[in-house]
Amino acid sequence: MDAYPSANYKGFDLYPLVYPYEPPREWHEPRPDRAYNASVVICREGSPPNAEHGRVFALPVAQWESLGAAKRAAVKTGEEIIDGLVEGMSTAGL
Template sequence: MTVAFRLYRGLEIYPLVYPHRPTEPGFGHNYDEGFDASVRIQEGEAVQDPRSRVFGIAVARPFRSAGDARRASVAYAEHLIDTCLPGQTVLDMKS
């Protein structure tokens, strides 16, 4: 399996998308209730011990499709990276 990520300003962005309702034992996935999303932002391979953080995306309602959730994850990560204070990275931000 290939893990897809987007490289943005030297940081790797990994969208994390999962069903809004967890799968119950013995049942299939329930995609009808939509999807939730988070994003992992990680330093690139050039760093010896890369740091990473996961940021949840708070929304009022679940995303209708996995694609919508994935796009929102990438957009949210880019927003976090772009709005960092000078001399700081998103990995240094306080929660």
């Protein structure tokens, strides 16, 4: 994870987490060149992004074709979570 947040939004810091997507498959199936999953860590602005001060939210979309697209989607979804637009995900208590 980056040492500095990728974005600040309404008093929260957003840290996108992007990692390779590895779907289960058989040895003979074709494999895509690259695919990525993403999550976002949200914490109060200026607080360290650890378990005590932050929360990790997995993004509902399964995968992205590029690292940049996954990172942008993580920041956008983090903003939507803060705004209360994502059902079942909340920053209450942070």
